[in-house]
Amino acid sequence: MKAFRISNVHLIDPENQTVNIGNITVKDGLIAVDDASVPTIDGKNKYLAPGIVDVGAKVCEPGERHKESFRSAGVAAAAGGVTTLVTRPDTQPAIDSPETLEFASRRALAACIVNTYQMAALTKGRLGREMTEISFLQDAGAVAFTDCDAVVTDTKVLSRALTYASQLGALVIGHPQDPGLSKGAAATSGKFASLRAIPAVSTMAERLGIERDLAMVEMTNVKYHADQISSELSLPALAQAKQKGLDVTAGVSIHHLTLNEFDVADYRSFFKVKPPLRSEADRQAMVAALASGLIDIISSMHTPQDEESKRLPYEQAASGAVALETLLPAALRLYHAEQLSLPQLFSALSLNPAKRFGLPGGTLAEGAPADLLLFDPDVPFVLDRFKLNSKSKNTPFDGQKMQGIVLATFVAGQKVYER
């Protein structure tokens, strides 16, 4: 029996919303009853939390392995305290059949040092015309279904896919964005976008998207999660749906929680994400919605892009940012700003995503897998993008002062990262 114990750490327990000094014992890869007889490591008063469960990260296999592979994504995740990756199907080709899903699972199993689960496309080729083989894909291990940013525009197709998914108890992930209004947009409408003359979209496009999706949820009774809410305008509809008792949750990306449209400054393409960065008022509203529990999950929305895709004029540059390794220190900005407590943060980073996607982990309860993150929230550093483990280095936090470092990451009791 393999066992170890970490003593004298602040245990962050999102289930009970507590932080207490204590010890944790791991036996056979599971969290066990505290047992002082097993070999003990001194935790030196640092912080221990359930490892991050990151939903919606993109690993570029199959198709664009030069941007990110399962191997590099696993190393980056471990270094960032992410113990479970739930990957997106917007690869090339899209993961829309049991065969492509099995390929990705096999690659993940062979090369990725953290837990990996796959999401599959909702429609074939993410084209919005025919639904995928949802049942087969579930059998192959798909934990959720999404066309990512390719919004299904034909509501007839969507309603059938949602009804079918609902019957199978499948979780569907929506991207609330009206595709017509947001077409070609690279910024949020307003004075800043107009001065920089970047094609922009009103946040009303997101409200249109979420209101449509929620109406479809009400019609079909499907389990629904909105991948990214980024605007204050979207919140009333979400609150109403939750009040009605619809099976609905919502996420927010770390970038929309910690950056705003002005960060784009002089056309810095590393700040181009989808949906575009919003106003400071919207950012504050996202933080408040997270604190109140209206928004459930924080994701990295890790989207690797190579230099070629970003070294272009802002409008032409690809969207997305890598974030596996910056997720924790960026999220800790909200803790240091006294806007969210550590248990609140780890509810959104670990517990809620695990529960919503039906995955083990996200908790320090006995019998749960020992997916753990040991960190020091206070150590300051300046981020150097070239030191990231991701193959792509497109982070908006390059050169920024951050606070909080991962000391060690464990997956099922195995140490996968140590500083």
Place this chain on the structure above:
Amino acid sequence: MQLQHLLGIEFLNPQQINEILDLADHYANKNRTASHNSNALAGCTQVNMFFENSTRTQASFEIAGKRLGASVMNMPMEASSIKKGETLVDTALTLNAMHPDLLVVRHPHSGAVDLLAQKVNCAVVNAGDGRHEHPTQALLDALTIRRSKGRLHRLNIAICGDIAHSRVARSNIILLGKMENRIRLIGPVTLMPSGISEFGAEVYHDMEEGLKDVDVVMMLRLQRERMDGSFIPSEREYYHRYGLDAGKLSYAKPDAIVMHPGPMNRGIEIDGDIADDLSRSVIQEQVEMGVAVRMAIMDILMRNRMQNNKAMNK
């Protein structure tokens, strides 16, 4: 003053604007004489990179450079490696290795010229980037206004038409605002950028109301090629409501001047009779001032560059 590049009016202060205009005024007078050539830019290599088609602006920059004695090269961007998928930054680095002194760049995307300027060692002049800025156009407009009105402050200036898609409008709003003029923006609401109420200009959707007592009427080209949706129902409805004709112009001051950055769409945004009426229209003078302003800018940038080089060699 130590200008390295001319990327936008945003980065100029009123004093710098006046200095540029003073020098341009000198060149404008000199250009009308027989001895209009000089050697201020002798030994300098000027490369014109137009990623977007342009005849007049490119010709204006070419003549300005040649009058000052620069070696001018026009890069045929249509046939270049950009078409083969090379990124703008790689193109910039390749060019930079050939040590030009001055790049004149026009690009269809906002911010592209800024990006290029970050990657090269030579001076860069923005000849128009997307819908963002067109600084030499705003400067030549300012010089034209100053010469015909005798001043460049406390004037009522109307900018009419497709404000949303116009880099000329953006640069002019910034420049004329910095020089303390009152700016009115006139056009249909679909052609106004978002957040326009925070620009420090008055917005009118009725042309007659907007033109009342203005000193300067600036018309914009209706950028049909830029529109990816339908912003106006038809050209004829646009002409009826926003085309400048004698009737609408009568609301402006009797000595108001009419400007247009060209090329004009007669019968869409401007009536042919107004455009060609030399007592009101200063459109030809704008073209003339264009060469003078570009000479002044390039002269200043090259002088600063030589000073910097000297300072570095010391």
